[in-house]
Amino acid sequence: MQRASLHAFLLLAVALAIAACVTTRGPELEPRYIALHNAFAAMGLAQVGPVQRASLAEGREARLPLELVAECTTIALFGGQGVRDLDATLLGPGGAPLAKDVTRDSQAVLRTCVDAPGTYTLVVKMAAGAGDVLAATWVGGFGARAAPASSAVVSASAVGTCDSPMALSPGTFTGSTTRGESEHEGTCTSSTSREVVYRFELTTRKRVTIDVNPHFDSVIYLRKEDCADPDAEVACNDDAPHDHDSHLDEELDPGIYYFFVDGYSSEVGTYKMNVAMTDVPTVEEVCQKARMLATGVPATASTRGLYDHLHSGGCGDSAKGPDAPYRFDLARRARVRIVERSNDFTPVLHVRKRCTDTKSEVGCTDSGFAAGEATFATVLDPGSYAVIADGADRDADGSYSVAAEVAPENGQAGIPGDTCADATLLGAVDPAAAGDTFLARDDVSVRCGGTGAPDVIYRVEVAKRSRLQAQLERQEGSHVLALRKACSDVSTELACSASIDHVVEPGVYYLVVDGDANMGMGRFSFAFRLREVAAQETACRAARTLVSGQTVKGTTAGGSDKFVGTCAGSYDAQASPDAVYRIALPARGRVRLNVTSTGYSPVLTLRRACVDGASGSASPEIACNSDGSNVYRAHIDTVLDAGVYFAVVDGQARGSQGPYALEYVFSPVTAKTR
Incomplete structure (x- = not known):
């Protein structure tokens, strides 16, 4: 086809597409664009890059950057209500004009074949009138040259199947599934509908966000490397964030990916799609920027905008939320308590010897004394540690605080209830009984506890034969309760467990809160009741x-x-x-x-x-x-x-x-x- 006749043919395609949507009013160009998209697709053209917009007054111009590959390219522009005449010129990387459209119309079309990929400039001038302008780019068709192997373009005649996927890049796209094929299905819902397939390749780790706003009930899914293999699926979404919309937000490693726009059940229709791809820092880069965590000074921050780099090894469902590492230095062997708190997500706290090495994890917790807390409490050797403030649920982020506390390895004197001599007296009904073994020493040993674990002692005075009940409720670490007649004599122990339920005769008894076999320590609370049986x-x-x-x-x-x-x-x-x-x-x-x-x-x-x-x-x-x-x-x-x-x-x-x-x-x- 000769250049002049080709240009006229493309203008006719634009005109026919617009004629199909003559009822469109105002700046809403999407129906006209979708009609044009379908017309060009029928001619063997594949849309690439984002849809670009500008708003111009009469006589003004806009310069729009275009990333083109070594391929024949068609650029179509049309104006909204109030636009009477558009002029358009495509400039090469050096500024030389490559194609021009000076027809007197509210739409324009350019066609050129470039020899080298690069950044080109589309100059759009409002020759007459004023209003919004939309520009989109297509490749292929009319015997177009084949793109080189390194090109981001998948196929010059891409039709949206696994054999011929359309190219996907950051930007705004529109499309339709009405002419797609019905060969694939995502795992998140049942579908016999038609789908459209896109392809993109990542050379570095990126966060890819895709929002599909359809005129039908859409389903989207993503596969890696093998387009036709359902087991290659890495993500699937239906009805998020609203009933018919679909949303994908994934951190993806380098590789080739296939993105499917499908429909629930047998639904098909048109859609608008926004695509964003942003660089994700490596684990090494994140760990290198870890902030110092000082003892006694809580660090407050937010995980919004952060990434999920560091997974836990043994709790919190692997900690799939965004995370923030801290560096914690310990000069000598000591007791360490670190607490992460958040009202926005379920906190998970994990500690490693080396930030980038999951296998170096020394502890992990997703629970604490109160709701919204995760507490790590143990004895650590001197050295440098990575403390990772994390979350259990994927995509759950928000504000948090993390605080570290250090105590001597063997505890310190003067803690209330630390010894038999200063045991804390319990009332007959004491629902608020609580304490903390983190600073306490190991004064007594109980039959079901851990040797060397710190303990706190309570005194119970029984006037008449009574039923004594005690049960641990909230706690940091893991504790046990022991009831005995003589405080320091383990042979007088009547019961030892996480709960005590025993009938006792009149006299004085001692209730010991001790760490379990895993050296549990920290805050605790227990319910207590002494009820006479008379x-x-x-x-x-x-x-x-x-x-x-x-x-x-x-x-x-x-x-x-x-x-x-x-x-x-x-x-x-x-x-x-x-x-x-x-x-x-x-x-x-x-x-x-x-x-x-x-x-x-x-x-x-x-x-x-x-x-x-x-x-x-x-x-x-x-x-x-x-x-x-x-x-x-x-x-x-x-x-x-x-x-x-x-x-x-x-x-x-x-x-x-x-x-x-x-x-x-x-x-x-x-x-x-x-």
């Missing part, structure tokens, strides 16, 4: 015996709180009055208990002994129920051997009391019913 004994002696098939009615209002149940809330907060009943089973059988209440949430417990500790166990509970599906009902259905049992009607947590009806049914278990 009130239970009185209530149990007066307990009424239930008769199978009958319903008894009563009220807990105005009564006393004598029993606790495992399903009635945390035991330090249980303070609802209760009533106890006796059950005598003549033989093995099925026991069904059902309680309904008026105006409060009942709790029903079944016990093998009425009084705590009477059967050698502090907790004689067999079953406990507080029916979550009906706040005014609780029930128990179980099989028991012959014997005497006790049912307790209680209330949930604190102050739950009022009228109730308790139904009891017993059915003997025979050979047929077993």
